[in-house]
Amino acid sequence: MPVGASSFQQLSEAELESHLEVSRYGNYILTDAVRPSYDLQVVPTQGYRHDYYRDEENRNSVPVLMASVSRENLFETFMELLDPLGFTVDVVLETSHKKRHNGHADLYREHIDLPVLKSVLWEFEDLLMNDGCTGVAVLNPGVPQEIQFDEHKLLIVYGEQLRQFEEILQQRNIDRNEQIRFLTEAEHVHSSSDLYAQQFNELKTRLGMDGEFAERRESGDWGLEVGD
Numbered sequence: 473m474p475v476g477a478s479s480f481q482q483l484s485e486a487e488l489e490s491h492l493e494v495s496r497y498g499n500y501i502l503t504d505a506v507r508p509s510y511d512l513q514v515v516p517t518q519g520y521r522h523d524y525y526r527d528e529e530n531r532n533s534v535p536v537l538m539a540s541v542s543r544e545n546l547f548e549t550f551m552e553l554l555d556p557l558g559f560t561v562d563v564v565l566e567t568s569h570k571k572r573h574n575g576h577a578d579l580y581r582e583h584i585d586l587p588v589l590k591s592v593l594w595e596f597e598d599l600l601m602n603d604g605c606t607g608v609a610v611l612n613p614g615v616p617q618e619i620q621f622d623e624h625k626l627l628i629v630y631g632e633q634l635r636q637f638e639e640i641l642q643q644r645n646i647d648r649n650e651q652i653r654f655l656t657e658a659e660h661v662h663s664s665s666d667l668y669a670q671q672f673n674e675l676k677t678r679l680g681m682d683g684e685f686a687e688r689r690e691s692g693d694w695g696l697e698v699g700d
Contacts, residue, residue, distance in 0.1 A: 478659060479511040479513070480509075480510050480659075487510075488510075491507065491510050492507055492661070498517070500516050500540075501542050502543060503625050504601075504604075505601070505603055505623065505625050505663055506660055507660060508659075513658035514654065514655055514657060514658040516540065517540065517652065518540055518542050519540060519647050519648070519649035520539035520627075520646055520648055520649070520652070521537075521538055521648065521650045524536055525630055535630075535632060535634055536630055537627075537634050537637055538626060538628050538654065539629075539646055540652065540655075541646055545646075549627065549640070549644050550619070550621045551594075552644070553619045553627065553629065553637055553641075554589075554590065555586075556636045556640075557610060557611070557617060557619065558612050558614075558615075559585060559586055561584060561586050561610050561611060562581065562582045562612070563584055563610050563611075564578050564580050564609040564610075564611070565579040565606070565672075565675065565679065565681060566578055566609065566622070567579070567605060567672060569606075569669050581680055584679070592675070593608070595678075596678075598671075600621060601625065602668070603623075603663075603671075604624075604661075604663045605623060605664040605668070605669075606664075608621050609621070616630075617633070618631065624654070624655055624656050624662075626656065
């Protein structure tokens with residue numbers, strides 16, 4: 473395939489629909505939020521690896537755990553990873569509903585009790601699992617540590633002390649694989665809908681976040697994104 477060309481070019485509608493309907497790759501099951509490239513530049517698989525987030529402004533690097541978890545265990549794993557953060561946390565809602573080709577917008581809420589936050593997030597499990605335009609991050613700035621459940625439904629843990637989080641992943645039979653590649657590292661597509669846009673507004677209100685959100689899109693809309 474020529475450099476810069478999309479694997480989705482020249483596909484018939486039937487071929488595209490068939491690809492988008494595939495959620496299982498071996499023992500790994502995707503949520504409805506994202507699909508890999510048609511030519512499977514990255515085959516979805518479960519596992520985690522170590523990485524670093526490089527802060528160019530402060531010229532330092534923060535250790536990171538990145539994990540891909542099969543759908544049936546994904547949300548419970550995310551919830552368990554929140555426990556080491558402490559009783560009071562901050563939460564960030566990430567949305568690209570209105571910023572389809574220009575990154576995402578963040579809405580921030582400080583000082584919420586973790587049991588209260590968890591209760592709300594459980595109510596919106598379907599949105600958080602299956603909307604390719606919604607992500608959430610939970611953090612304790614005092615530590616500092618952060619757990620991100622991003623739009624691609626990857627779990628990303630930031631912080632200097634990550635052993636406790638790594639043990640949670642291992643206890644859930646998520647194996648370390650330093651060679652694993654994630655869907656974000658290749659061409660992929662996101663899915664969203666009018667219903668999820670409405671539910672995002674409801675979640676934002678439940679968490680007491682300000683800011684307007686009005687843009688709607690057609691149900692079942694898939695958007696192309698090319699990985700870094």
